[in-house]
Structure formats: structure tokens, C-alpha cells
Amino acid sequence: MVESVVITGSTTVAPVVADAAKRFEENNPGIRIDVQTGGSSRGISDAKSGLADLGMVSRHLNTGEEDLSATCIAIDGVGLIVHRQNELKGLTREQVIQLYKKEITNWSGVGGTTGPVTVTNKADGRGTLEVFLAYTGLDSADIKADVIVGGNQQAIKTVAGNPGAIGYVSIGAALSEIENGTPIRLLESDGIPAVPAMVAQGKFPITRPLLLVSGGQNSPLVAEFLSYLQSEETRDIIESHLYVPVAK
Amino acid sequence: MSRLRSDRVLSFVLNAAALLCGALVLGIVLFLSIEAAPTIFSGKISAFFTDEKWQPGSERDPQFGIFSMLLASVLITLLAAILAVPVGICGAIFRVFYAPESLAKWQDRFLELLAGIPSVIFGFWGLSVIVPFINRYHPPGQSLLAAGIVLALMILPTIALTTKSALTAISPSLMAGAAALGLSRPAQILQVAIPTARKGIAAGCALGLGRAIGETMAVVMVCGNIAQIPHSVFDPVRPVTSTIALEMGYATAEHKSYLYAAGLVLVLMTALFLLVRIRKGASQW
Numbered sequence: 058m059v060e061s062v063v064i065t066g067s068t069t070v071a072p073v074v075a076d077a078a079k080r081f082e083e084n085n086p087g088i089r090i091d092v093q094t095g096g097s098s099r100g101i102s103d104a105k106s107g108l109a110d111l112g113m114v115s116r117h118l119n120t121g122e123e124d125l126s127a128t129c130i131a132i133d134g135v136g137l138i139v140h141r142q143n144e145l146k147g148l149t150r151e152q153v154i155q156l157y158k159k160e161i162t163n164w165s166g167v168g169g170t171t172g173p174v175t176v177t178n179k180a181d182g183r184g185t186l187e188v189f190l191a192y193t194g195l196d197s198a199d200i201k202a203d204v205i206v207g208g209n210q211q212a213i214k215t216v217a218g219n220p221g222a223i224g225y226v227s228i229g230a231a232l233s234e235i236e237n238g239t240p241i242r243l244l245e246s247d248g249i250p251a252v253p254a255m256v257a258q259g260k261f262p263i264t265r266p267l268l269l270v271s272g273g274q275n276s277p278l279v280a281e282f283l284s285y286l287q288s289e290e291t292r293d294i295i296e297s298h299l300y301v302p303v304a305k
Numbered sequence: 306m307s308r309l310r311s312d313r314v315l316s317f318v319l320n321a322a323a324l325l326c327g328a329l330v331l332g333i334v335l336f337l338s339i340e341a342a343p344t345i346f347s348g349k350i351s352a353f354f355t356d357e358k359w360q361p362g363s364e365r366d367p368q369f370g371i372f373s374m375l376l377a378s379v380l381i382t383l384l385a386a387i388l389a390v391p392v393g394i395c396g397a398i399f400r401v402f403y404a405p406e407s408l409a410k411w412q413d414r415f416l417e418l419l420a421g422i423p424s425v426i427f428g429f430w431g432l433s434v435i436v437p438f439i440n441r442y443h444p445p446g447q448s449l450l451a452a453g454i455v456l457a458l459m460i461l462p463t464i465a466l467t468t469k470s471a472l473t474a475i476s477p478s479l480m481a482g483a484a485a486l487g488l489s490r491p492a493q494i495l496q497v498a499i500p501t502a503r504k505g506i507a508a509g510c511a512l513g514l515g516r517a518i519g520e521t522m523a524v525v526m527v528c529g530n531i532a533q534i535p536h537s538v539f540d541p542v543r544p545v546t547s548t549i550a551l552e553m554g555y556a557t558a559e560h561k562s563y564l565y566a567a568g569l570v571l572v573l574m575t576a577l578f579l580l581v582r583i584r585k586g587a588s589q590w
Contacts, residue, residue: 096554175445180530181362182555198363203445204541205530207551214429214526218437221444 060278061089066100066113067184068208069227070267073131073298074113077291081282090282097184101125104270110279114268116184117191125270130286131300134228135188135263136251137244138213140220145169147245150262154193156223159201164221177215177224178202184265185209189225192263217241225263228256229299257301267300334572341566343559350566359532359548361560369563371570373532377449377542378571380535381524382517384453385460390510392457393464400465401472402494413469420462428526431455436527443539447529450538455523460513467512471505472498511582518575521546545571 064074071094078090095103100112104125118127137148148156148167155161157176165171178200179186190197204222206212209230216222217239228251231243243251247262255261269283285291287303295302344350349369356370400412435454440446475498483497499506529541530551545567553564 098555098557173444175440180551180555181360182552182557182560186362196363196365198358198360198366198368202531203529204447205543205551207525211432211526214432215436215447218433219440219444219446 059087059089061091062111062279062282063091063093063109064111064113064269065093065095065103065109067097067115067267068094069115069133069184070100070113070130070269073267073295073300074269074286076294076298077286078282080291080294081285088278098182101270104272107272110271110276111283112270114184114270116187116265116268118268118270122270125272127266127268127270128283128287129266129268129303131267131295131302132256132264133267133300134251134253134256134261135185135192135225135265136228136231137223137225137246138216138231138241139223139244140216141240141242142220143169143242145244147248147250149247150193153246154195157193157195157200157202172221175203175219175222176201177204177206177212177222179212179225180205180207183207185225185227188263188265213239213241228253228261232299253296253299253301334569337565337569337572341562341569343562344566349559349563352563353566353570359543361552361556361563367560370532371545371567373534374543374545374548374567375570375574376534377528377532378518378544378546378574380449380542381452381456381528381544382514384449384538385456385517386510386514388453388457389461389464389513393461393509393513394468394506396461396465397468397472398494398498400469402490402498413466416462416465419458420466424459424520424523427455427459428523431523431527439539445529445541447527447541448539449528449535449542452524452528452542452544453538455527456517456520459520459523460517463513463516464509467509468502468506471502471509474505475501511579514578515575518578519546519571521550525550 064078071092075092078092082088082090093109097114097116100109100114101122102112103109104112112125114127115133118125137153139145143164145164145168152161152167156167156174157178159176161167162174163171164174179189181197186197204215206215206224209226212224212226213231213234216224228243231241231251232253235241235243245251249255249261251261256264269286271279275283292302338345341350352369353371356368358368358370359374360366360368396412400409404412431451431454435451436446438446439448439451479497479501480493483493488496524544525547528543528547530543530547531541532543532548533540535542549564549568552560556564
């Protein structure tokens with residue numbers, strides 16, 4: 058008899074959970090952990106309906122979702138990215154708002170080299186967009202974007218192909234792309250460099266929790282896997298994905 | 306006796322297959338209608354045509370105007386057709402009437418390969434090559450033009466290969482007769498071959514356009530996805546399919562219902578296009 062755990066949801070959280078699940082399965086023969094992606098909303102709805110034992114969510118829970126019990130396994134920062142040729146050091150929250158509302162449309166307006174700004178925004182409903190809106194205090198109707206993208210990859214590709222573009226993505230995703238030579242740069246936000254260490258210290262202003270949520274009482278196996286994810290044994294996995302483990 | 310029975314079996318299988326095709330289409334339309342029902346029956350669907358913008362995620366002022374997206378779907382398809390149809394037809398004429406056999410074989414292979422490339426690859430290629438190129442002259446680069454170019458490449462093989470088949474299917478005696486009458490090569494092609502093959506060519510174009518209006522993965526990467534009425538080919542646009550692809554997985558409740566309704570509108574539009582073609586086909590094509 059094989060015992061199994063089904064986990065669905067956020068594409069941001071899934072790689073970490075999948076790696077941890079693999080190690081967990083090796084240590085506990087006879088147990089299967091099935092990880093499927095489909096976005097934070099699916100993680101929430103599957104956990105609520107009981108289709109999944111755990112749902113993966115890469116944002117804070119909204120009103121109407123508080124009945125779920127949530128476990129934070131890591132923290133991720135959302136960083137502003139520009140093309141590598143853009144020499145700007147960083148942006149304040151005020152400047153970000155002005156750029157995204159198109160009150161400033163030239164890089165010279167925020168202390169950069171002259172050139173038009175291409176504002177890249179995420180599509181409605183994305184976890185990263187909600188994090189960005191929470192940081193800027195904007196309504197999604199206030200944002201006047203030039204390009205709207207879906208996932209992190211498309212955002213990074215878009216900025217890498219346009220020297221005047223600005224976008225925002227998960228810091229982890231941006232850092233691993235930079236390591237691979239993609240011509241983008243992470244900007245400082247409010248004077249804080251976009252690096253995992255700053256996120257860990259709680260200094261970086263745009264962050265989100267990576268959550269596992271469940272609707273009801275967890276089975277012993279699910280509870281064991283949850284505490285495994287928060288333990289020292291999976292710390293290296295979380296760090297290898299450039300997310301910040303939660304200090305226990 | 307046994308022959309009669311095998312006839313009956315065959316006829317049953319064929320009927321069932323035909324019925325299944327029809328039922329699938331109806332099933333999909335029915336499914337879309339059921340999912341879209343909350344917006345249709347509450348009358349909220351009028352927002353599609355009265356709201357000015359598409360901003361479903363706004364908490365202050367959610368709007369569900371679909372006009373700019375329908376327009377974008379049509380414009381992208383038209384642009385792709387303008388780019389791909391002449392090239393496809395001329396390429397096929399060259400292939401059938403002018404190319405030496407060795408070259409013709411390679412042209413077929415390459416077109417078949419082009420037709421087999423997954424659309425997501427076209428999208429990535431467009432985003433890495435076409436978009437940065439346009440960006441150098443007219444930022445942001447993601448635009449009606451970029452989407453038109455990528456789509457044109459995707460439908461080109463369909464148009465070229467169908468046209469080639471239609472042209473090669475012309476009876477050799479017809480062409481020989483034209484030659485015997487002393488018609489020049491261009492006259493043989495323009496006056497005899499093309500008019501004879503026009504049904505096949507039109508079918509190829511229609512297939513290509515059908516693919517263009519429904520194409521999603523490639524377009525979503527290069528069109529910019531801004532729901533607006535474009536003032537030039539360099540402006541970003543957002544077709545209906547992109548909206549569904551970008552938002553469906555993340556939408557909830559009302560927003561989701563609007564997306565299904567948008568899908569329904571798109572299906573009806575395609576159906577209308579086919580209906581016009583069938584009508585025309587009956588009288589003229």
C-alpha cells in the first residue's frame with residue numbers, strides 16, 4: 058500500500074517542493090508525493106475543495122481565504138529589473154509609481170540616461186502583480202503599461218530584448234538568469250540591493266511568502282512533510298532556488 | 306449477405322465518426338455557453354460592448370470592454386494574410402512551374418518543417434529576434450507588426466502547400482492545350498492554371514486565416530497584450546486569445562465567466578467567417 062500526498066498550485070513554489078519531495082521519497086520508501094503546477098489560485102481552490110492535500114501559494118492570503126491554514130516555507134523578494142545597458146542604480150517607491158503611471162516617460166526623469174521607458178506589467182490575476190500593487194499602493198487600472206507579460210520568463214525575455222524596458226520578477230528567477238548571462242540587471246529598491254540576504258534580514262521592501270495551505274485537518278504524513286520542509290534538512294534546497302528559508 | 310453486413314458496419318462507423326465531429330463542436334459551444342451563462346443571463350455581457358477598457362483586475366473600476374480585442378484579432382489576422390498570401394501563392398507558382406525538380410523537393414521539405422515547428426518556438430523566436438529589431442526603430446517592439454510577421458510565417462506553409470497541391474492537381478492536358486494554343490508561360494499560369502486552381506487556393510488561404518485568428522502561444526509573446534485600439538502597426542495590441550491565455554488560469558468568479566463569454570464570441574466570429582465562405586463557395590468559388 059503506497060501512501061501518497063497530492064500538492065498543486067503556484068509555479069513559483071513548485072520547484073522547491075518538488076525537489077524536497079524527491080528527497081523525502083528517497084528517505085521514506087513507499088511514500089509518493091505528487092506535485093502539480095497551475096498557479097496560486099488553483100492551489101487555493103484545490104486545497105479548499107480537498108482535491109489536493111496541500112496547495113502552493115506565492116502571495117499573502119486574501120480576504121475570504123483566511124479559513125485555510127497556511128505554512129510559510131520561504132520568502133521571496135520581487136525585484137525591479139532593467140536591461141544590462143541601463144546604468145541606473147535604483148529607484149524609490151515614488152519613482153516606481155511615477156514610471157508605472159506614466160507621469161515620467163523618460164529615464165532622464167529618474168536620474169538615468171535619456172531614453173524612452175517601456176513599462177512592463179504582469180497580467181491580471183498573477184501573484185507577482187498583486188505583490189507589486191501592494192508595494193506601490195496602486196490599483197491595476199492606474200498602471201499604464203506598454204507591454205503586458207505572463208510569467209517570469211516572458212518578463213525577463215522582454216526586458217532583455219529592450220534597453221529601455223523596466224519590469225519586475227522574482228529575485229530568485231532574475232538572479233539565476235543573470236548567472237546564465239541574460240543581459241538584465243536588478244535595481245535597488247528604496248536604496249536596498251535586491252539580494253537574498255536583504256530579503257532574509259527583512260530589509261528589502263517588496264517581498265512575498267511562499268506558502269503551503271490546507272483546507273482541513275492534515276493527515277500525519279502531510280504534517281510530517283510540512284515540518285520536513287521547514288527543517289534544516291531542506292534548507293539547502295530552498296537556498297539553491299535562491300529563495301530565503303524562514304528562520305524557525 | 307456478408308457483403309451487405311460489412312456495408313452496414315462501415316456505414317455505421319462512418320456515421321458515428323461524422324456525428325462525433327459535429328457533437329464535439331456543439332459540445333464545446335455548449336460548454337462555453339454554460340460557463341459564460343452568469344454574464345449572459347444577468348445582462349452583464351453588454352459590458353463587452355459598452356465598457357471602454359479591459360481592466361478586470363481593478364478594484365476601483367473593473368471594466369470588461371472587448372471591442373479593442375476583437376479588433377486586434379481581426380487586424381493581426383489581416384496583416385498576417387497580407388504578408389503571407391502573396392508570398393505563399395507566388396512561392397507555390399515558382400515551385401510548380403519554374404523550379405527544377407531537385408530544388409522543388411527541398412522547398413517542400415522546408416515548408417513541411419516550417420509547418421511542424423511548435424507555435425511556442427515561433428513565439429520565442431519572435432520575442433528574441435523580431436521584437437528587439439522593431440524596438441530599435443519604434444519602442445516597445447511588441448506590436449501589431451511583430452504579431453503579424455510571426456503569424457505570417459506560421460500560416461505561410463499552409464497557404465503555400467495547399468496552393469501547390471491545387472496547382473499540381475490541374476490536368477496536364479489543360480496546360481498542354483494552353484501551350485498548344487501558343488499562350489506564353491505567364492499567360493498559361495495567370496489565365497489557365499490559377500483560375501482552375503482557385504478553389505484549392507482559396508481553401509488554403511481560409512485554413513491559414515482560421516489558424517491565424519485562433520493562434521495563441523506565439524502571439525501572446527510578441528503582441529504586447531495592451532488592450533487598446535492601435536494607431537499604427539507599431540502599437541501593442543491584445544487579441545481575444547491572448548487575454549484568455551494570460552488570465553484564465555488566474556481568474557475567479559465573474560472575471561472567469563467573462564473570459565468564457567469572450568471565447569464564445571470568438572468561436573461565433575469564426576463560425577460567421579466560415580458561413581460567409583460556404584455561402585460564397587456555393588455561388589462562386
